[in-house]
Structure formats: C-alpha cells, structure tokens
Amino acid sequence: MPTLKEQFWDPxxxxxxxxxxxxxxxxxxxxxxxxxxxxxxxHGRHQLNRWPDGLEKCIGCELCAWACPADAIYVEGASNTxxxxxxxxxxxxxxxQINYLRCxxxxxxxxxxxxxxxxxxNEYELADDNRADLIYEKQDLLAPLLPGMEQPPHAMLLxxxxxxxxxxxxRPAKNESEA
Amino acid sequence: xGIEEKxxxxxxxxxxxxxxxxxxxxxxxxxxxxxxxxxxxxxxxGGPRYDLSxxxxxxFRASPRQADLMIVAGRVxxxxxxxxxxxxxxxxxxxxxxxxxxxxxxxxxxxxxxxVQGVDHVVPVDMYLPGCPPRPEMLIDAILKLHKQVQxxxxxxxxxxxxxxxxxxxxxxxxxxxxKGLLR
Numbered sequence: 001m002p003t004l005k006e007q008f009w010d011p012x013x014x015x016x017x018x019x020x021x022x023x024x025x026x027x028x029x030x031x032x033x034x035x036x037x038x039x040x041x042x043h044g045r046h047q048l049n050r051w052p053d054g055l056e057k058c059i060g061c062e063l064c065a066w067a068c069p070a071d072a073i074y075v076e077g078a079s080n081t082x083x084x085x086x087x088x089x090x091x092x093x094x095x096x097q098i099n100y101l102r103c104x105x106x107x108x109x110x111x112x113x114x115x116x117x118x119x120x121x122n123e124y125e126l127a128d129d130n131r132a133d134l135i136y137e138k139q140d141l142l143a144p145l146l147p148g149m150e151q152p153p154h155a156m157l158l159x160x161x162x163x164x165x166x167x168x169x170x171r172p173a174k175n176e177s178e179a
Numbered sequence: 180x181g182i183e184e185k186x187x188x189x190x191x192x193x194x195x196x197x198x199x200x201x202x203x204x205x206x207x208x209x210x211x212x213x214x215x216x217x218x219x220x221x222x223x224x225g226g227p228r229y230d231l232s233x234x235x236x237x238x239f240r241a242s243p244r245q246a247d248l249m250i251v252a253g254r255v256x257x258x259x260x261x262x263x264x265x266x267x268x269x270x271x272x273x274x275x276x277x278x279x280x281x282x283x284x285x286x287x288x289x290x291x292x293x294x295v296q297g298v299d300h301v302v303p304v305d306m307y308l309p310g311c312p313p314r315p316e317m318l319i320d321a322i323l324k325l326h327k328q329v330q331x332x333x334x335x336x337x338x339x340x341x342x343x344x345x346x347x348x349x350x351x352x353x354x355x356x357x358x359k360g361l362l363r
Contacts, residue, residue: 028230031319070281070288101285101297104311127308127321129328131285131299134307 038122043105045123046098048142049116051165052172053157054149056086056142057117060093064109064118072102073109084153089162093117096138100126115166196337200330203247203273206235207322207329210246212266215253217280217312229315234322243269248325249302250318254282255295267302275329277306277321280313287311 029036038044049057060077076095086092109118128134145151156162158170213221225231225239240246243266255263267276278298281287284307286296298304305328308321333341 027228028233029228030233031229031316032323035316071290099285100309101281101307102287103309104281104288106311124310124314124317125320126310127306127317127324129306129324131297131307134284134309 038124040122042120042122042124043107044121045100045126045136046103046109046141047119047121048093048096048138049119050143050145050149051088051158052148052170054145054154055088055152055156056092057115058093058096059087059089059115059117060091060096061114063112063114067108067112068103069106069108070102070104072099072104073097074099082155085155086152088156088159088165093138096141098136098141100134100136101131196332196334197330199334200332203332204326204329207248207326208238208240208246209236209248209250210243210266210270211239211241212249212263213252214255214259215280215282217252217283220312220315220318221250221252221279224315224318229319231319231322234319234326236322243267244271246270247273248275248277248322250277250279251283251298251302252279252312254280254287254289255298255301256293257295260295260301263298264301273329273332275305275325276302277308277325278304279308279318279321281309281311284309 051057060075062075062077065071065073065075074095074097075093077091078094080086080090080092105120107120110120113119126134150157156165158172159165164170211218211221213219223229225237231237236248243249247270249267249270251263267274276298278284282289282294283298284304286294288311290296295301306321306325308317310317313321332338
C-alpha cells in the first residue's frame with residue numbers, strides 16, 4: 001500500500017520538473033540558419049598560404065606527406081626557374097593533393113611544415129556525394145589572392161633573394177602597410 | 180481524359196515528383212548503424228543541443244524496415260561487411276546511405292587487412308562525410324545536402340531512365356588505372 005505522500009505529492013513533484021523546464025533557456029543551436037563560430041584553433045580544412053606579394057610559401061619538401069598518419073597528402077615538388085617562379089627559393093610544390101576521405105584533421109602536417117605554408121581554417125562543411133571531388137587539389141587549397149597580391153608565376157617582388165623573405169626583412173607589398 | 184492531358188506536358192509529373200520529394204525529405208528516418216566513435220557524434224546530433232528533430236529525423240529506428248537512411252558511423256571491419264549488406268537489403272525503397280567519417284568513407288587511417296576500405300565496396304553510398312569524427316554540425320550539413328538530393332529525386336519511368344543513364348555512365352567511365360595527369 002503506497003503512502004499518502006507517494007500517492008499525491010510524488011506525481012506533482014515529478015511534473016514540477018517538466019513545468020520548471022518550460023521556463024528555462026533553450027539550449028538548441030539553430031545550426032544551418034545561425035552558425036556559431038568554432039573554437040579559434042579548430043582543425044578544419046587546410047589552406048596553402050602565400051607571401052604578401054602572392055608567391056606561394058610551399059616549397060614542395062613533402063614533410064607534411066611524411067608526417068601524415070593516414071597517407072592523405074600527395075606532394076610533388078618541382079624547380080623554380082627565373083622565367084617561371086612560384087615560390088621564393090629553389091623549389092615549389094607542383095602537385096599538392098589532400099584526400100579528405102583519408103585526412104583525420106589531426107594537424108601533424110601543420111606541425112611538420114617548415115615554412116608555415118600549410119595551416120588550417122575553421123571551415124568544416126566538406127560533405128560531398130562522390131569520392132573524386134573530395135580529393136582537394138592545389139587550386140582548391142591555395143589561399144585567395146588578397147589586395148596587393150599577384151598571381152604567380154612572377155619574380156620575387158619583396159626582396160632580392162629568398163633570404164630576405166625568410167628573415168622577414170622584405171619590403172612591404174604595395175597597398176599594404178604591414179609586412 | 181485525365182487532368183494531365185489538359186495541362187502542358189511535364190507539369191503534373193514534375194509537381195508530383197516535387198511533392199513526393201518534399202514528403203520523403205521531411206520525414207527521413209535514419210537507421211542506427213553506429214560502429215565506433217562516430218556513433219557518439221551521431222547520438223549528439225539527435226540530442227537537445229543539435230536536435231535533428233528540427234528536420235523530422237529524431238527517430239533513429241532500430242529496425243531497418245522502417246528506415247530510409249542508413250548512417251554508417253564508424254569503421255566497417257571485414258566481418259561486419261555482410262551484416263551491413265543484410266541491413267541494407269532489409270531496408271525498404273527508397274533507401275539512402277550516408278558514409279559518416281573517414282573510416283566509413285574510405286578506410287581512413289586504417290589502411291589494413293581488417294577494415295573495408297570504404298563502405299561503397301559493399302553498398303551504394305549517396306553522401307560522403309569526412310572528419311574524424313565529424314562534429315554534429317558536419318553531420319547535419321551532410322544530411323541537408325542529402326535532403327537536396329532527395330527533393331530532386333525522380334519517380335516512375337523517369338527514375339528508371341535515370342538509373343539506366345547512371346549505369347551506362349559508370350560502365351563507360353575511365354578506369355582509375357588508365358587515368359593520366361595530376362590526379363594519381
């Protein structure tokens with residue numbers, strides 16, 4: 001035989017929880033309509049960075065490919081010539097592919113990159129309906145040309161040799177105050 | 180005779196397809212197929228914070244016969260592959276498959292003899308979702324992209340023509356071993 005409290009008070013107390021919840025703030029994120037920013041260092045899609053004059057930072061050393069635990073990166077380097085220059089110095093990455101169906105976004109490639117050419121963005125909407133489109137090529141990964149940047153190939157505009165670039169002692173690019 | 184002869188050609192059928200697509204995408208019930216860590220993110224997507232029920236998908240069916248979408252969440256081992264195929268065969272048409280996470284999509288970092296290198300070796304996949312594991316927003320984004328596919332899906336003879344066209348295209352596609360150029 002249940003006691004009087006169990007018969008009458010307990011149901012009221014139980015529905016009290018439901019009733020109180022109606023006045024609480026809703027925790028649901030309205031994702032596709034209101035996007036909340038990720039954490040600033042969230043590991044999203046990769047990006048290949050550029051120098052302020054538009055030359056690529058990637059030197060085609062393949063250290064990212066060697067660091068990758070999932071073998072998701074394929075790099076093929078080639079030599080710069082005086083007529084056709086993509087990066088300051090001797091070499092540049094001619095082929096650069098990241099297979100996002102293998103990549104686990106761990107960031108070991110970012111740690112391995114000696115020139116900070118490869119970094120990660122906060123972009124995460126990557127789903128696609130076939131495997132071929134999820135292999136991102138160099139033109140998909142390269143950072144957009146900002147004002148003052150020029151599409152490579154072109155000569156080194158900011159310094160006399162690659163040493164000026166890597167020491168940070170280059171001239172500021174046109175239309176830009178900071179180096 | 181019928182109303183479709185009084186209307187300009189194609190109007191009625193396309194409208195029916197649009198309505199059917201809208202109905203299909205608005206109550207799109209997933210089957211639970213959580214195999215590994217991705218399943219945790221899949222459960223989170225159904226929870227209050229990300230709330231898949233905003234898109235009519237809150238009921239994760241335990242029975243494949245009542246489900247429209249199979250979310251393969253996690254790595255599929257060789258031993259699990261026949262089970263996966265059987266679950267897929269038990270689902271009623273129209274059915275869709277979403278490969279969630281890199282392991283389900285391509286094997287991911289587990290490039291070894293124990294793991295199926297992508298569930299598309301076993302079942303046809305409609306949407307690939309990278310990430311390890313993908314966050315709930317990524318899953319919702321993939322599902323919404325799949326909704327767009329479902330909305331524009333064909334019916335009846337149009338559907339048969341589409342399947343035939345896709346099959347012909349797949350049969351005539353260049354094998355990967357003969358592809359030349361930068362992609363290798």
